[in-house]
Amino acid sequence: MRARLDHLVCWVSDQLLSLQFYEQVVGLPGVRAEQFRHGRAPFPSVRISPDTILDLMSFEAMRGVDEATGVRGSAGHPVNHFCLAVNEEDFEALQVRLKRHDVEVSGTRTNSFGARGIAPEIIYFPDPDGNVIEVRYYE
Template identity: 75%
Template sequence: MDARLDHLVCWVSDQLSSLRFYEQVVGLPGVRAEEFREGKAGFPSVRISSDTILDLMAYEASRGVEEATGVQGTAGHPINHFCLAVSKEDFDALQVRLKQHEMKITGTGIYSFGAQGIAPEAMFFADPDGNVMEVRYYE
């Protein structure tokens, strides 16, 4: 099987604030952002890669999600963290943006294992709702 990650869902308290964070601080482009702002889409997303997006879902929507998945008691639970792999240049630029927006880097790592092997450097930080992100680069 050749599988790809299609999307992740993060539960957020303020979808517009979260959209601004992921667009302006993290640097990910919005998907359906204007449609959401115009009330034509139920949630916005941001693009991680050409085939992967991150959905920014309001906590209030959790009941509908449980009905759709058929798995009760799971909606609204945060994940431990998710990881983005970027170039060294983008990694350095993100560190600058985090500092400019007074976002705290909560952890770092060196030579940690991931999907592409060993990453020389990684950093962790939380979004406005406490969803933890790891960002790393590979050589």
């Protein structure tokens, strides 16, 4: 089987604040952002790649999630972190944006294994709700 990641869902307390963070700090373009701002979409997303988006779902939406997934206790289930792979230039630019927006890098590593082999550098940082993001580049 060949599969691609379609989307991830992050629970957030303030969807507009999170959308602004992912657009302006992380640098990911909004998906349905204007529709959400005008009340025509239930949640905004940001595009990670042509095939993958990150949905920014309100904690309020947890009601009904167990019923939708059919898995009891799935609402707000914790995930350790998710990882974005970028090129080295975007990796450096992200670190500048994080500093400009006073977002503290909570961890760094070198020579870390991932889906495409060894990444020379990685950083970790939290979003406004404490969801941990790892960003890396490959040579």
